[in-house]
Amino acid sequence: MSRIAIIGGAGYVGLSYAAALAKLDHDVIGLDLDADKVSKLSQGCVPIFEPGLEDLLREGCAGGRLRFTADYADAVTDAEYVFLCVGTPPASDGAADMLHVRAAASSLATYARGHTIVVNKSTMPPGSAHLIADLLEHHRADSATFSVVAVS
Ligand SMILES: NC(=O)c1ccc[n+]([C@@H]2O[C@H](COP(=O)([O-])OP(=O)(O)OC[C@H]3O[C@@H](n4cnc5c(N)ncnc54)[C@H](O)[C@@H]3O)[C@@H](O)[C@H]2O)c1
Numbered sequence: 001m002s003r004i005a006i007i008g009g010a011g012y013v014g015l016s017y018a019a020a021l022a023k024l025d026h027d028v029i030g031l032d033l034d035a036d037k038v039s040k041l042s043q044g045c046v047p048i049f050e051p052g053l054e055d056l057l058r059e060g061c062a063g064g065r066l067r068f069t070a071d072y073a074d075a076v077t078d079a080e081y082v083f084l085c086v087g088t089p090p091a092s093d094g095a096a097d098m099l100h101v102r103a104a105a106s107s108l109a110t111y112a113r114g115h116t117i118v119v120n121k122s123t124m125p126p127g128s129a130h131l132i133a134d135l136l137e138h139h140r141a142d143s144a145t146f147s148v149v150a151v152s
Contacts, residue, residue, distance in 0.1 A: 001024075001025045001026050001027060002026050002027070002080045002081055003026075003027045003078055003079050003080045003081070004021055004026050004027065004028045004029070004079060004080070004081045004082070004083065005028075005029045005031055005075040005076045005079035005081070005082045005083070006018045006021075006028065006029070006030045006031065006082075006083045006085055007031050007032075007075075007076075007082060007083065007084050007085060007086060007104045007108065008031075008032060008084070008085035008086035008087065008100075008104070008122070009029070009030025009031050009032050009068060009085065010030060010032035010034055010037035010038055010041055010047065010068065011032070011085060011086070011087065012048055012050075013085045013121060013122075014030060014032070014083070014085035014086075014121075015030065015041075015046075015047075015048065015050075015053065015057075016050060016053065017083055017085060017121065018030040018057075018060075018066060019053055019056035019057045019060055019066065020056065022056070022059075022060030022063075022065040022066035023056055023059070023060065025065065026065065027065055028060065028065060028066045028067075029066075029067055029068070029069055029074070029075045029079070030066070030067070030068040030069070030075075031068075031069055031070070031071075031072065031074075031075035031076070032068065032070060033070060034070075035070045038068045038069060038070045041057070041068040042067070042068050044057070044058060044061065072107045072108065072110070072111045073111045075111075076108050076111045076112050076116070077111050077112065077113050078113075079112070079116060080115075080116065080117065081116070081117045081118075081119060082108055082112070082116055082117070082118050082119070083119045083121050084101060084104055084105070084108075084118065084119065084120050084121060084122050084132070085121045085122060086100035086101055086103075086104045086122055087100055087122070088100065088101060088122045088123050088124060095125065096123055096124055096125060098124065098128070098131070100122075101120075101122055101124065101128070101131075101132070102131075102135060105118075105132050105135040105136055105139075106135055106138075106139045108136070109135060109136040109137075109138070109139035109140040109141075109144065109146075110139050110140075110141070112136075112140065112141070112144045112146070113141060113143050113144055114143065114144065114145075115144075115145045115146070115147070116144065116145075116146050116147075117146070117147045117149060118132060118136065118146050118147070118148045118149065119149045119150075119151055120132060120148065120149065120150045120151065121151060124150070128150070129148045129149075129150045132148050133146065133148045136148070
């Protein structure tokens, strides 16, 4: 089974992915900068309603396959796969605002070690994998390498 970090792991998409991947027996850490949501999730309180999600989260946490943190080093240093699930709200011109994606990719690069497969799950315009790859390359530690994957 794989070690997986989900950036934006307390949001709608990230939380669902975290719970589902833990159900598949992966070792999952949900990383989110919203410390309040992380604290509530760590206590078993689910901030969103999605049928079946609460049971999956409880099962994953109780089985030691799922936990939550607000600490990038804790989440990504040993991760084999990192899913980017941060928000990309519409900017004033209607395009996806990549502010959170840029921040997440830069922080990820700073703390990752070894080889990491980065999976873009956030909604992004075509070609954004190149933007992510450039950010990772710019901020990475000497020992870190990345492969970037885009999924719809
Ligand atoms: N909600 C949906 O049904 C849905 C469906 C398809 C695609 N999407 C796409 O998935 C992405 C996520 O959507 P969502 O609805 O889960 O958003 P959301 O706002 O519910 O969750 C995003 C989370 O990312 C966290 N975050 C922001 N910046 C961060 C950073 N730098 N590091 C760590 N965490 C950070 C936020 O605290 C938040 O908890 C968006 O691009 C959205 O367009 C959403």
